[in-house]
Amino acid sequence: MSEKLGAERLMPNEWRDDLEALDLEIVRFAIICQVKLLEPGVIQRVLDNDARDCIHGNQTAFASLRGLLFLHFQMQKDLAEAYGPSDATEIVRRVWAHLQPRVGDQLGSLPNPGALSAV
Structure with missing residues (x-):
């Protein structure tokens, strides 16, 4: 049995939780x-x-x-390498959809949820 290295050790739900915690800190500082x-x-x-x-x-x-x-964009890059770009984008989209009701328009408006993956 081969041990998974790097980003592949985390399951998508773990990535989602880590990304949500990180993005909440980004929101706080913003x-x-x-x-x-x-x-x-x-x-x-x-x-x-x-x-x-x-x-x-x-x-x-x-x-x-x-x-x-x-760190957010590095994490997103690692996600894309581990699970593919479309899954990474979907995880980011779900995190922001979950955070949106808590954040409201304090950070402006996000015209396209993929905008955070464009950098």
């Missing part, structure tokens, strides 16, 4: 910074270390938000 993360171009600006969308100028919170976004 709210602290008052960054409308889901508006067009904002995620890329945060990843580029451009804080113009951070209303509160909290450098520590912004740095945490940026790092967590990088």
Whole structure:
């Protein structure tokens, strides 16, 4: 019997739970910074270390938000490698669908749930 290595050790439900916890932290820091993360171009600006969308100028919170976004996309890449791009996209879509009622429009509006997988 071969032992699974890396991303394949986790089942899709475990990935979903981990991704949800990570995304909740992203939401928390985005709210602290008052960054409308889901508006067009904002995620890329945060990843580029451009804080113009951070209303509160909290450098520590912004740095945490940026790092967590990088982690989100790395996790999504690992998911795609382990289960394929369509399954990875579906897991991300389900996580955001679950978080949406809790977040409301505090982060802006997400025109396309696949937008978070575009980076």
